[in-house]
Amino acid sequence: MSETNTKSILVVDDEPGHRMMVRAVLEDAGWRVLEAESGEQALEELVRDGSENGLESPDVALVDMKMPGMNGMELLRELQTRRPGLPVILLTAFGSVGSAVDAMKQGAFDYLTKPADNEELKAVTHKAREYRLLLMENARLRREANDGNVEFIGASTGVAHVRELIAQAGPSEATVLILGESGTGKELVAEGLHRSSTRAERPLIKVNCAALPDDLLESELFGYEKGAFTGAVKDKPGRFQLANGGTLFLDEIGEMPGALQAKLLRALQEKIVEPLGSVRPVETDVRIIAATNRNLKAEVEAGRFREDLYYRLAVLEIRIPPLxxxxxxxxxxxxxxxxxxxxxxxxxxxxxxxxxxxxxxxxxxxxxxxxxxxxxxxxxxxxxxxxxxxxxxxxxxxxxxxxxxxxxxxxxxxxxxxxxxxxxxxxxxxxxxxxxxxxxxxxxxxxxxxxxxxxxxxxxxxxxxx
Known part of the structure; x- marks a missing residue:
């Protein structure tokens, strides 16, 4: 999340000359301008750590409609998934205004015709940032009103203990293992932990380890590069990358196959993942919350779950009482x-x-x-x-x-x-x-x-x- 006294904008345009003009106008208006020449590059930068280039958290995105490869509409849909609430302004040629209007119906904030008028560019980007700040303030007020409890209803001693643990563990960076029978509300506890954490403005990405086949689960978690296997026609970031800076919730962790447990352990220990087909590790900054309805200690004793992974996950256990x-x-x-x-x-x-x-x-x-x-x-x-x-x-x-x-x-x-x-x-x-x-x-x-x-x-x- 950008600080309110610093405003940054991601400009995605394949025309260097137009990017240069936009940069000059917006920097003069006090913006920090971040650039990408294609939709693919913009998404690649968004999942990186961002400590050097800051591309992980722009306030606004300014996206050209027509670009080689991923076009503006496709990038809009990806940004809506990966950065909910990020205002996207589309740049379009005069003859394609109809397409831009259609895009606004699908969630774009506004559109400008190329070449953009300088004053209109300043006004629309300013309005988009104000809208973004309003969304963030509303989210903060909702979290305060809910006290991070996320509708975990009850006045019993067991429920009060769960809420106390959420309040204590939420602001920490510790991994948490949520235990409980099916239907007790493990996902609600995970949401409460995320909302009461310092990562609340970043994504909470959820994965049900029991709902995906083993090979698909691996590619979903760690991603893959183009050509890694039949059907991999383009790079795809994994859930670890999508959750960068936020929280990754691994539901039904007890169903994860042994070979994948080893890769997960490495990701937790070294804070890196290796997408399928890649020889280049990707650094991640993710907090892990896991949940299971199984007795993981018994699974460890039976040799079905790695002991080292269990202790890595169970820094803190929250046990939800059955109804x-x-x-x-x-x-x-x-x-x-x-x-x-x-x-x-x-x-x-x-x-x-x-x-x-x-x-x-x-x-x-x-x-x-x-x-x-x-x-x-x-x-x-x-x-x-x-x-x-x-x-x-x-x-x-x-x-x-x-x-x-x-x-x-x-x-x-x-x-x-x-x-x-x-x-x-x-x-x-x-x-x-x-x-x-x-x-x-x-x-x-x-x-x-x-x-x-x-x-x-x-x-x-x-x-x-x-």
Missing amino acids: RDRREDLPLLVSFLLKKLGAKNHKAIRTVTPAFLDTLSHYDWPGNVRELENVLERALILSRSDALSPELLPPQFHGTDPSYQPAQADEPIFGTPASLEEAEKMAIIRALEENGSHRERTAEALGISRRTLQYKLKKYGLTRRQ
Whole structure:
């Protein structure tokens, strides 16, 4: 991220004369001008360390529409993927204005006709940078409002411990190993760690190691050069390069094959990667966060996972409790998820019956929060009223325990409110009691900002005296 008192622009144009003119105008206006003569060169420079040329973090990109090789539209799409929020201004000949307008519909910030008018060039680039700074400020405010918790909902002791570890480990550079069953929210924890880190303005790149074949996983991680194998028609940077300066999240790391584990270990130790087909190592600056639902210690003992890699990854372990071990979070989770799903499906649910919540609390939740979200979305879609009741739940919720009889709708259930607002209010009261009415600790325990807690207290009439 460029400092607000230093502004830099990447100019991509295959015409040296026009680049020289643009440089003179923009340097006179206080810009630091970075140049590339092709789209390929621009992308190559963007994935390098950047300590010498600074090309890793321009405020604005000025891109010629017509260039040999990768054209301006193709470069626009690549930049949108690799540098989200980077304003791209297109340079086009007078007769190709229609193409530039089409590009703006696909996300370009603006366009200029060549040769660019000096004053218009200054005005448009200034406006683009102001837009970039606004996006960055909005992102900062959102992070502060969320306190880095990324919707990791719950007031239980286990969830509070996870949030505490995120707050402690986030600003560090340590590798983190997230452990937990499928559906517990490992990706949310990884996002929380990234957002609370000093790398928050840089990319968070995610790779599911179980979703890709072994040979494809290697090329995705480390990239390849043109001609490295059949079908490699051009260079492709790997996820390590795309995450340069940011965070790389390796989900399902326990599924990674042994040969690839050795290459990953070298990348972690030496901070370099070797793209397939290349003899030139590429330096990387990446923080690694890994996650697995396997017992990696058992995998090490069985010889399926490298011990040295395990200890390299597990500098800090964050273990997420399964939903069955934090059932007290169910009312809060149900309230949160139904609001989210209601907005998604254009359907409001204001009430859940006591029997509905009671049935949920007696289920074992093998799929954890992901399963809960699917179950609630199903019930919401099937409901013909603004209330949810047990008959809307799938078959596995009925008759799984012969000794269990769910409460009737009119039976009071201790600690089980009938409305979503009552569930939220009860969770806040419980958190206040457990934290001695201390507002900041209560907000942290609930996973919300203090400002949000203040709003909720006022909404539910929970004064200090009460």
